[in-house]
Amino acid sequence: MGVDVSSSTSIRVALVGNPNVGKTTLFNRLTGLNQRIANFPGVTVERKSGSLTGSPHVEVIDLPGTYSLTPRSLDERITYEVLVGRRDEAPDLVVCVVDAGNLERNLYVVSQVIDIEIPVILALNMVDAAEENGLVVDVPALETELGVPVVPLVASRGKGVDELKKQILDPPKPAQGYRWTLMDAVDAKIPALSKELVEEAPQVQLDHGRMEILRALAEDEALDTWRQIAPGFVRHIEELRKEFAERGIAWRHAEVSGRYAWLGPIVNKTVRRVKGAATLSDRIDAVLTHQIFGPLFFLVILVGIFQAVFSWATPAMDLIETGMSALAAGIQSVLPAGWATDLLTDGVVTGVGNVVVFLPQILLLFFFLGLMEDTGYMARSAFIMDRIMKRVGLSGGSVLPLLSSYACAIPGIMAARTLDNERDRLITIMVAPLMSCSARLPVYTLFIAAFIPAGTLGIFGYQGLAMFSMYMMGTVMAFVAAAILKRFVFTKGSESYFVMELPPYRRPRARQILWRMIQRSKVFAVRAGKIILACSIVLWFLASYPRVDTNAERTQVEMQAAQQREARYAEAETLLPTPDMALPALEGSLEGGDPTMAQIQSIMQQAELEYAAALDSARIVEQSAQIRGSAVGYLGRILEPVMQPLGFDWKISAGLVSAFAAREVIISTLGIIYSVADAEEGVALRDALKADRYPDGRPVFTPLVAVSLLVFFVFALQCMSTLAIARRETNTWRWPLVMWLYMTALAYIASLLVYQGGQLLGLS
Numbered sequence: 001m002g003v004d005v006s007s008s009t010s011i012r013v014a015l016v017g018n019p020n021v022g023k024t025t026l027f028n029r030l031t032g033l034n035q036r037i038a039n040f041p042g043v044t045v046e047r048k049s050g051s052l053t054g055s056p057h058v059e060v061i062d063l064p065g066t067y068s069l070t071p072r073s074l075d076e077r078i079t080y081e082v083l084v085g086r087r088d089e090a091p092d093l094v095v096c097v098v099d100a101g102n103l104e105r106n107l108y109v110v111s112q113v114i115d116i117e118i119p120v121i122l123a124l125n126m127v128d129a130a131e132e133n134g135l136v137v138d139v140p141a142l143e144t145e146l147g148v149p150v151v152p153l154v155a156s157r158g159k160g161v162d163e164l165k166k167q168i169l170d171p172p173k174p175a176q177g178y179r180w181t182l183m184d185a186v187d188a189k190i191p192a193l194s195k196e197l198v199e200e201a202p203q204v205q206l207d208h209g210r211m212e213i214l215r216a217l218a219e220d221e222a223l224d225t226w227r228q229i230a231p232g233f234v235r236h237i238e239e240l241r242k243e244f245a246e247r248g249i250a251w252r253h254a255e256v257s258g259r260y261a262w263l264g265p266i267v268n269k270t271v272r273r274v275k276g277a278a279t280l281s282d283r284i285d286a287v288l289t290h291q292i293f294g295p296l297f298f299l300v301i302l303v304g305i306f307q308a309v310f311s312w313a314t315p316a317m318d319l320i321e322t323g324m325s326a327l328a329a330g331i332q333s334v335l336p337a338g339w340a341t342d343l344l345t346d347g348v349v350t351g352v353g354n355v356v357v358f359l360p361q362i363l364l365l366f367f368f369l370g371l372m373e374d375t376g377y378m379a380r381s382a383f384i385m386d387r388i389m390k391r392v393g394l395s396g397g398s399v400l401p402l403l404s405s406y407a408c409a410i411p412g413i414m415a416a417r418t419l420d421n422e423r424d425r426l427i428t429i430m431v432a433p434l435m436s437c438s439a440r441l442p443v444y445t446l447f448i449a450a451f452i453p454a455g456t457l458g459i460f461g462y463q464g465l466a467m468f469s470m471y472m473m474g475t476v477m478a479f480v481a482a483a484i485l486k487r488f489v490f491t492k493g494s495e496s497y498f499v500m501e502l503p504p505y506r507r508p509r510a511r512q513i514l515w516r517m518i519q520r521s522k523v524f525a526v527r528a529g530k531i532i533l534a535c536s537i538v539l540w541f542l543a544s545y546p547r548v549d550t551n552a553e554r555t556q557v558e559m560q561a562a563q564q565r566e567a568r569y570a571e572a573e574t575l576l577p578t579p580d581m582a583l584p585a586l587e588g589s590l591e592g593g594d595p596t597m598a599q600i601q602s603i604m605q606q607a608e609l610e611y612a613a614a615l616d617s618a619r620i621v622e623q624s625a626q627i628r629g630s631a632v633g634y635l636g637r638i639l640e641p642v643m644q645p646l647g648f649d650w651k652i653s654a655g656l657v658s659a660f661a662a663r664e665v666i667i668s669t670l671g672i673i674y675s676v677a678d679a680e681e682g683v684a685l686r687d688a689l690k691a692d693r694y695p696d697g698r699p700v701f702t703p704l705v706a707v708s709l710l711v712f713f714v715f716a717l718q719c720m721s722t723l724a725i726a727r728r729e730t731n732t733w734r735w736p737l738v739m740w741l742y743m744t745a746l747a748y749i750a751s752l753l754v755y756q757g758g759q760l761l762g763l764s
Helices: 023-031 074-083 100-115 127-132 139-146 161-169 190-200 206-218 220-224 231-247 251-270 280-288 293-312 314-334 339-356 359-375 377-391 396-407 409-418 422-434 438-451 462-489 510-544 551-573 595-629 631-646 650-658 665-677 685-691 703-715 720-730 734-760
Strands: 011-017 035-039 046-052 055-062 093-099 120-125 135-137 150-152 271-273
Touching: 011 023, 011 074, 011 100, 023 046, 023 055, 023 093, 023 161, 023 510, 055 161, 093 100, 093 161, 100 120, 100 127, 100 135, 100 139, 100 206, 100 251, 120 139, 120 161, 127 135, 139 150, 139 251, 150 161, 190 206, 190 231, 206 220, 206 231, 206 251, 220 231, 231 251, 251 271, 280 293, 280 377, 293 359, 293 377, 293 462, 314 339, 314 359, 339 510, 339 665, 359 377, 359 396, 359 438, 359 510, 377 396, 377 462, 396 409, 396 422, 396 462, 409 422, 409 720, 422 462, 422 720, 422 734, 438 462, 438 665, 438 685, 438 703, 462 703, 462 734, 510 631, 510 665, 551 595, 595 631, 631 650, 631 703, 631 734, 650 665, 650 703, 665 685, 703 734, 720 734
Parallel strands: 011 055, 011 093, 093 120, 120 150
Antiparallel strands: 035 046, 046 055, 135 271
C-alpha cells in the first residue's frame, strides 16, 4: 500500500511512541503553532492535530503515549483503535518516535505498529543524549533489520526534523510479513482462531486478526470486548487458555517473549556502547533517587519552588495592582458618577483585578513544573513517591495524575486514565482535588501575605514555609484519604504495579516551557474573563442592592458627636482665666508657654479627634449596614451561625458560597464587599481585611482566623468544573457527590479544630 502525499489529497500522519520520548516536542516542530485540540470521537481523551509546516494537506496527529498496542489503559486503547481505523479513519503513515538511549524497550510498540502493515518511519529521537551516554546507533543497520526507514534527530533543537519532513512527503511502503516468531504451540492455533474471529466479526480485517487474537489471549479486558460480538471466538480462547495452562505453556507472555527475542539481537547488533562507565544520568540518579537523599531533595525542591513563587512575583503583582488602581481612577475621571461607573470600578475592575493580580505567581508555578518535566526530574519524583504510594495502597502510576493536580484537578483527574487498574483510577480521581491546585494559590497568597510575618528561618521565609505547609497538608491528606478509601470503600480489585522508564536528564527547552506558560496563562485569563467577570458583576449587584436607608441613624450619630464636642469645648472654657476671654487656636504654639492655655488647647484638640473618629465610625456603620442589608449580606448572615465556630463572619461565609463556582472567586467577592464598604478609602484588599472590625471593636480577621480559613480551603472541594469532570470520568454522579461530601466535612472539621484549638491555647 503506497501513499501519495504529493497530491492535494488530505493525508493523515500519526505520531506513536512511548511516553517521555519527545513525541509532543516533535509534533510541535512538525506543525509549528498551527495546532488544533479536540477529543477523539466518543471519548474525552485529548486529540492534538495540526498541518505539517509547508504542506497544509498533510495532517499530523499526536496520539497518546503508549508502551504497547496491547492496551490496558484508556489512552493506550485509543491509540490502538485509531491505528486500526476502529475509532477514527486509519492513518496513512505512522511516525514511530523512540528514545535512542532506550531502544529495546521503545522498539516493542514499533514492532506492533509494523505488524499492522501501515507505512512506518522510525524517528530516532534524542541521539545527542544517547551519544553523551556512550551509545552509538548504527542507523543503516537498524533500517535493514527493521525494514523501515530510520531518521536520527534531536527534536528539541530541530535537528533532523527537515529530513523527517522529506521522508514523510516520500513515504515508504508497508513492511511485509512478520519478522518475529511466536512460540510454536501458540502460533499453530492462530489460523483457526483468525478464521473464526473474521467469520463472527467481519469488520475485523484479516491482517489485524493476528494482533486481536494475541490481545485477547493475553488480557482479560481485551477478551471481554468480544463476548457480545464473537461468543464462539471467546469460548475458543478460554478453552485454549485451559489447554495451555495444563500443558505449562506461558501463553500470556507468548507475544512479549517472541518480540523481545527478535528485538534483543537487533539492538545488540545496531547499538554500540563506547563508554563502559556509568552514564551522567546514572550518577545523578544515584543521589536524586536515593532511598534517603531522594525524598529529602524532593522536599527541598518543593520548598524552594513555593518560596520563589511567593517572593519573586511580588514586583509584578505590585505593578498589576497599581495598573488596576490607575484603571479604576481613569474610569472614574472620565465617566459620570452613578451606578454604572460604580459597577465598572468596584465590580468589574476590582473583582477581576483582585484575581488577575495573582497571575505572576501562577506563571511561576507553571514555570517550575515545566522545568521539572523538561529536565526529566518529574519522572524521578514519581519514582521517589512510588515507595510512599505503595504504603497507602496505590502505585507510583498515580503520582503523575496527582502532581498534575497541583496545576489543576481537571487534567489530574483526566490523567488518571493512564492507570490500568480501575480501582487505582477511581481512588486517584477521588483524592486528586485534595492536591492544592493553582486556583487555591490566590487565596493562600492573600491571607499569608496579610497575616503571616515576613521573617526568615534560615534561608527560607516564614511566608514561603507557610505556603509549602498548605501544599503538604493537602498532599498528606490525599494519601490518608487514598488509604482509607482502599481499606473501606474500594475493597475489591487486583493489586497494581508501577513500571516507568526514567528518561535521561535533558537541558530544559526555554521555548517549550514558555509555550506551556502562555497556554496556562491563557486558560487562567479566559477563566478570569468569563467565570470571574460574570461572578463579579452579579456579586456587585448582590452587594449593592437592595439599598438600605441609613440617613436617620447617621444623622443621629453626627448630632451625638457634635454634642460631645460642644461639651468638651465648654469644659475648656471653664479653665479660662477670665469669662470674656476667647479660646485659643487649635494649632500653633502659645506665646509665653502658658500651662493653662496649653491644657485648654489639648482638651480642644482631643475633642476634634474624638469628633472625627465618631464620624468615621458612623460612616463605617452605615456602609456595613448597607452590605449587611444587601442580598449577599443576607446570604452570609444565614450561614454565619454555622460558620461562626470556625471564626468566620457573615462576609467570609458569603465569600465561601460564591467560591463554589471557582475557588478564586472568594477573592473577588471580598474585594467587592470591601470595595463597596470602603469605596472612599481605596485601600488594598489585604489592608482592608486587617482593618475590618466587629461592632465591639474586635478584629474580624486575626492570624488564627486566617489560618482557619486557609485550612478550610486546603480541604474543601469548591469547584463545579472538577465535579463535572469527575462525573464524566466515572460516568455517575455517585462518586462526585461522595467526593464533595467527604471533602466538605473534612474542611469543616479541620477548620473547627484549628480555630477552637487555637483559642483554647490562647492564640488569636
